Amino acid sequence: MLRHRAAALLGAAALLVSGCAKSENTATAPEPGGSDAQQQVVESPTGPAGAGCTIARQGATAFDLKTAVVGFSQSEKEANPFRIAETQSIKDEAAKLGIANLKVTNAQSQFAKQISDVQQLIAQGAQLLVIAPLNSDGWEPVLQQAAAKKVPIITIDRKINARHCADFLTFIGSDFVEQGRRAADQMIEALGGKGKVAILLGAPGNNVTTERTQGFKEQVAAKAPDIEITFEQTGEFAREKGQQVTEQLIQSNPDIDGIYAENDEMALGAVTALKGAGKKAGDIKIVSIDGTRGAVQGIVDGWIFGVVESNPRFGQLAFATAQKFLDGEAIPEKVIISDREYDAANAEASLGQAY
Template sequence: MKTKHILGALSLAALMVSTAYAKTLTLPVVSKGYQHEFFQTVKMGTVAAAKDLGVETSFVGPADETQIAEQIQLIENTMAKKPDGILLAALDANALTPLVETANSRGIKIVTFDSGVNSDIPASFVATNNVKAGAEAADALAAEVGGKGKVGVIAHVAGTSSAIERSEGFTKQMKEKYPQITVLPVQYSDGDPQKAMDKTTDMVQANPDLVGIYATNEGSTLGVANAIDSLGIKGKVKVIGFDSTEAIIGFLKSGVLQGFVVQDAYQIGYQGIKALNDAINGKAVAKVIDIPVKFVSMKNINDPAVDKLLHPFGKK
């Protein structure tokens, strides 16, 4: 009996020691940036998931979405700390592939979000279905312009999969469903509001018969809206944007924008960390996790579900 007690005590002690020394997974995030509200909301989702799952996370990204070399350096710095996995939004689908291969060779799991890489290595890709979202934006703009006329696209970063897919989804839908609409060649703004504003101004001046513009991310949407507003052509050139900020909501309410596609950035972050944690723990993970978008216009902006998406940090 005494022996049983001793063995039981030893087993309990061993369990306590193993629990005490159980490794907490480290799952850092390397984003495309941090300046946009979209990525701040993604970060909020990653932090919440890490807390719920009992893992550690951190969040870094270059100062803007053109800094591919800087992002590569951030990934190298992150890998040097020997994390268990990395949640990555790639600035360039090709340039970041070798880094993903290096991580894989070191036993570091990769899950991508928002913008992926040209590789089968990542355990999962968590994002908006950007092709489908682009098609939805095309339907919205076509309805606004009466199914005919000339429209333009102001996209963000040329090598980013999200920009490519949102533009392709839009142009393909226009070509297939709206033969009376002509889509001008895509213009890239690097997601910079000032560049997007300049590109829009040039587009309007070169095409006096322009009836609509589609912008593919937060920075592009702000730039297009500012240009339309400053040129005094609100309502004459219809605008469908992508992503949401208080300024974008303001442009919708003032009639500069006719609508915008909003992503559930919080869920993209949350599900990204969850997928990475599951993959490391040997659980089945879907290769693609589609986080649905919502199209916002003046018709639904006051719906409670839409309001929650638009104000993830609460109303100021």
Template structure:
């Protein structure tokens, strides 16, 4: 018996409301709803507390849910991370969580996953927006507002030094979205402050020892520097060691401000060696898998799932250090 026009319209509406149709309408690979998933997590590196805490959070949430967890560590190599994603594609995981080391080199990996029908969710770092976009080439970006982090660090420093400072900037990984945005947020704020000037800026690659080495060289070239802005706590702790090696007193002779909110940084604040740090929350697990479930259910996922970040200084560091990583 042929279907009535009303029945056909009802079926068409039901199909359009399905997760498959929702994903296809966006040009995105679908994700079928399942009791458990096999997910990939392509981590950029594991050489600092922030990355370790992020990985632990992702793995713990996968285990809690009973999902299979395929993990790779790119060891700070964009080329290896591309190969890692390609390996996950070959293994036919259901979805890939990717923390891109750099914005441009990881675009081909995102596109390869899309062509293979595997959705990608970016964590904590973006890829080049001119080449790949959320909602079209990958599901979404989950992460902090890095520009705002830089601005908050600059705002605090401005108040701490009464609007006058000669600043050394320790940048993160060249070409990464946190380094680009944390620099912009800081620079945009101090641009209107005639007494605030960056006298030297160089990458320490988000690594403590590299931050120490770069700080040593820049302090030697600029002995009159009065402040250090580090793009992460690991480099800030390295800079504190460099200051002490030169006989300068961090927190007194030179004001140090940073981003991340690690236990080491909070302890440095308690010890009076660091002024403040803006949190960059690494505990992505619950939010990442919640977003996976929303996408599988056919919900419209916003292009940027923001992670809220706290601020630590001498007013709350001692109280909150027990919660730090």
């Protein structure tokens, strides 16, 4: 049986950024799509001891979150269940906390627009920025403006390449290298340790793609040298593109045994391509990362072998982290969350916990 790490419901705010709250036990079954469904649990705050960012070190002034202008910058079109769940989580938690002035923008997958969006949020008086970055580089104009006004920046789900505390407060998200390793373990199990594998790469220019690829390749090389990676092409984290790339793959590599999709949307596009080519469920083993309802259903239906979760419900953890900062606590450079896995043993029972 595949390793199964279920993220437990968040029991208390103290768990959010304090210590290593690993979640190895099964979560209670929440209402599908509810705001409290499968809230994130901290696996490990990371960073050198004593090097956390405090409001005093940043030279900022504390403010009341409830009355502050808070800006949230979403990076991608909300056609992807991850982005839908992520934005809704931010909105739901802001409403729950009584944050009256939340401003939400969406860059529609255009990096220049995201930079402009965040600059406008700063101009509109944002006192806290929560950013889901499209790319990891190119943020200097925003960082300079935010630093000049002492606006703390929390990045979620993707990192920016910048200086901790001087440029941003913290990154909250998954260990993407570990996600790649866990996906590799699933693929090794699916193929019995040998075969030919294709990788549907995520969008270029961000750390998620780089690290999920790194973890997968390192784990395959170390544990299954008889698995050969024979095809790599970006599917840009999009379902339609994943389908197109898989259609090309079937033509150019008809003997492929497995597909590692670096998110569920590409995996579901691959399933559509395989169906169109007359393949049967399970002919080609698919492993992916995210944990969307559609992909978990794909496991139930036999088209997808396994999924490593990447939990998008950042609202509660992001605002709790901001409040700790405002209360004078030191915030680490990274707050790494715990992600579960889905496989044939738990997929059907876990559909209500997917997003």
